[in-house]
Amino acid sequence: MQQDNTVFDLINKELDRQRNGIELIASENFASLPVIKAMGTVLTNKYAEGYPGKRYYGGCEIVDEIETLAIDRLKKIFNLSWANVQPHSGAQANAAVFFAALNPGDKIMGLNLSMGGHLTHGSPVNFSGKHYQVISYGVVKETGLVDYEDLEAKALAEKPKMIICGASAYSRDWDYARIRAVADKVGALVMADIAHPAGLIAAGLLNDPFEHCHIVTSTTHKTLRGPRGGIIMLRNDFENPWGHKDPKGNTRTMSQLLDLAVFPGMQGGPLEHIIAAKAVSFGEILSDDWKTYGQQIIANAQAMAKAFVDKGYKLISDGTDNHLMLIDLRNKNLTGKKAQETLDKAHITLNKNAVPFDDKSPFVTSGIRVGVPAVTTRGMKEADVTQVAALIDKVLMNIDDENVIASVKEEVKAFMQQFPLYPELS
Ligand code: PLP
DSSP, X not given: OOOOHHHHHHHHHHHHHHHHSEEOOTXXXXXXXXXXXXXXXXXXXXXXXXXXXXXXXXXXXXXXXXXXXXXXXXXXXXXXXXXXXXXXXXXXXXXXXXXXXXXXXXXXXXXXGGGTOOGGGTOTTSHHHHSSEEEEEOBOTTTOSXXXXXXXXXXXXXXXXXXXXXXXXXXXXXXXXXXXXXXXXXXXXXXXXXXXXXXXXXXXXXXXXXXXXXXXXXXXXXXXXXXXXXXXXXXXXXXXXXXXXXXXXXXXXXXXXXXXIXXXXXXXXXXXXXXXXXXXXXXXXXXXXXXXXXXXXXXXXXXXXXXXXXXXXXXXXXXXXXXXEEEEOGGGTOOHHHHHHHHHHTTEEOEEEOOTTOSSOTTTOXXXXXXXXXXXXXTOOHHHHHHHHHHHHHHHXXXXXXXXXXXXXXXXXXXXXXXXXXXTOO
């Protein structure tokens, strides 16, 4: 069969874009070639509804081995008793938790989207906000840190059934123990969505959510550096406090309810080629190099944060504990939108982001979110990311000067030659 050049030419153009640019989107990374190879395999042909050993189709003996390997490796990384590796995305992993643990109309608490939370933590435009009652908590205006006192006061007053911690744009670690203590006072479950910092938690460099949270979800493609997808994890299984039953009326443990919520509750056939890629990436995380990678991410984020502060930028919470930082551009008279669009022209990719208590719309925003997992994968160290901050500053301080922007674009291209990306690909 002939190759579809129209599509493959575009794929090659995207490879060039990734190679020649500086990737600072905090939720992106570069999966290894073995991870990418596993995705492009004959496993995509296989239907395997169900779980290993309990499928609705024949011929599943090989994919059973693959999925079991992925589950076992994930259990080893985070010391789990149970995991589900089938969710097609982080949003679906979160939806499965809602379906397993709650009834429509139940009350939940999550970090406000405008303060760094995720759509699936109760935004009115998402299933989580449409079908559940949402009480949002926020961050303290002066410090940018999660307002645990506000969270506790709201939880005591509103008695939610589930409190969600985790975020998409929060640069500090979480006090999971404190949230669990609040949840215990009102009988709520705690769900941690560790999509962003999961790779750093796997490296043992941030607080361990599994010690305190009943259910933990993540994506696999951010700091975990795997294929695009989701996972659900339990360190300890437990009975659902509200006595949820399966469709036949039988009482089930939370792990059983979560399995049922993913399939048949929400998804059909699992993507076994993606699950194979998850298994490959989990193998990488179990390697000796992973801790070094995590340490370098944090060192890079802190070096870059310092470089921005030295140039007079205002960072929310004044710094970072993890892989990202949120910069408030108002003292530089810039919007997030303008900054993102202009940096894009210089082949520096990041995203505009609302800052807490933003006075601009989500389409404009006052801030940018900057993350270092992808450039760390490419081999950058502290001195390199300091140089990247200087390039960003050069663009932002010459925001309407097309000549400066064009010259930075050339600088970026030359700079990135030191950090080859997928050299095995032509
Ligand atoms: N949870 C958090 C905290 C996220 O930041 C994201 C994505 O950015 C998701 C969930 C959703 O992941 P996905 O895009 O795979 O649905």
